[in-house]
Amino acid sequence: MNFSDIVTRGLVLLGCGKMGSAMLQGWLGNGLPPTSVHVIDPNPSDWLRGTGVHINGDLPAAPAVVLLAVKPQMMGAALPQLAAMGGGKTLFVTVAAGITIEGYEKLLGAQTPLIRAMPNTPAAIGRGITAIVGNGAASAADLDLSEALLRAVGQVVRLEDEAQMDAVIGVSGSGPAYVFHLIETMAAAGVEQGLSEELAMQLAKATVAGAGALAEASDESPAQLRVNVTSPGGTTAAALEVLMEPETGFPGLLSRAVAANIRRNRELAG
Numbered sequence: 001m002n003f004s005d006i007v008t009r010g011l012v013l014l015g016c017g018k019m020g021s022a023m024l025q026g027w028l029g030n031g032l033p034p035t036s037v038h039v040i041d042p043n044p045s046d047w048l049r050g051t052g053v054h055i056n057g058d059l060p061a062a063p064a065v066v067l068l069a070v071k072p073q074m075m076g077a078a079l080p081q082l083a084a085m086g087g088g089k090t091l092f093v094t095v096a097a098g099i100t101i102e103g104y105e106k107l108l109g110a111q112t113p114l115i116r117a118m119p120n121t122p123a124a125i126g127r128g129i130t131a132i133v134g135n136g137a138a139s140a141a142d143l144d145l146s147e148a149l150l151r152a153v154g155q156v157v158r159l160e161d162e163a164q165m166d167a168v169i170g171v172s173g174s175g176p177a178y179v180f181h182l183i184e185t186m187a188a189a190g191v192e193q194g195l196s197e198e199l200a201m202q203l204a205k206a207t208v209a210g211a212g213a214l215a216e217a218s219d220e221s222p223a224q225l226r227v228n229v230t231s232p233g234g235t236t237a238a239a240l241e242v243l244m245e246p247e248t249g250f251p252g253l254l255s256r257a258v259a260a261n262i263r264r265n266r267e268l269a270g
């Protein structure tokens with residue numbers, strides 16, 4: 001990863017909570033010197049204090065990158081202090097849900113290069129996936145730099161159109177929460193059928209992790225992998241009859257969940 005511009009001019013990270021610290025950990029692990037990073041956060045964690053980055057100090061006037069990782073509800077209060085860095089010299093990258101490119105441009109100006117990105121929490125172990133899309137002022141080099149920064153925590157995909165971002169948040173941005181809930185509910189169903197909590201949780205976690213790894217590694221589609229588990233007239237078929245019911249099963253459930261996610265995302269956009 002070529003971080004030379006960031007090493008020379010610095011990177012400002014606004015907000016170092018779950019996503020900010022996952023990304024910071026990835027950058028430092030990929031060789032970005034901590035002295036290049038300037039974090040703004042009201043309550044720095046012990047981990048953050050131990051990294052050697054600058055915390056809540058003076059900022060470079062024109063850093064290479066400003067990365068915005070505060071909650072969308074905090075953006076209006078937190079971003080204006082950095083607005084003077086807008087205008088063209090500094091690339092802004094935001095991971096916040098909801099707020100659109102147009103929303104940022106109102107404050108920073110349309111001439112400010114801006115990348116909207118949506119990572120997810122498996123970034124904390126380098127297994128995230130992030131979708132990115134740039135504004136009109138973002139150059140190919142800006143997209144490349146953003147991709148390099150986010151590749152430090154997993155895969156990166158580029159969107160053709162910002163309008164796709166709502167669905168991305170609904171599927172992969174928030175998706176880990178759906179999968180964690182699947183693990184919780186699979187384990188609870190096991191406990192209901194007589195397993196100990198510990199054993200049920202071990203079975204559920206290993207099953208979801210193993211199935212995910214197989215889906216990623218296999219040449220077969222998830223649909224075929226499902227068929228491979230399902231003996232005709234067997235036990236899996238009986239369970240899938242419940243889970244694949246169009247309205248009450250996974251299809252209707254996930255469709256309604258993703259639609260609710262998108263509605264909330266649009267509310268956050270204001």
Ligand SMILES: NC(=O)C1=CN([C@@H]2O[C@H](COP(=O)(O)OP(=O)(O)OC[C@H]3O[C@@H](n4cnc5c(N)ncnc54)[C@H](OP(=O)(O)O)[C@@H]3O)[C@@H](O)[C@H]2O)C=CC1
Binds near residue numbers: 016041042
């Ligand atoms: N969590 C997720 O799965 C994902 C989150 N995102 C996006 O990432 C962003 C951050 O989310 P997440 O990391 O989960 O949230 P967190 O609450 O964990 O992190 C936000 C951080 O910003 C700090 N903060 C609050 N106010 C300010 C301020 N004025 N200036 C600087 N820092 C401030 C918070 O401090 P304190 O806690 O003390 O208030 C906290 O450390 C959100 O916009 C979210 O939409 C995107 C993809 C996935």
Ligand SMILES: O=C(O)[C@@H]1CCC=N1
Binds near residue numbers: 097
């Ligand atoms: O729940 C949220 O709003 C954020 C965005 C994607 C994941 N978490």
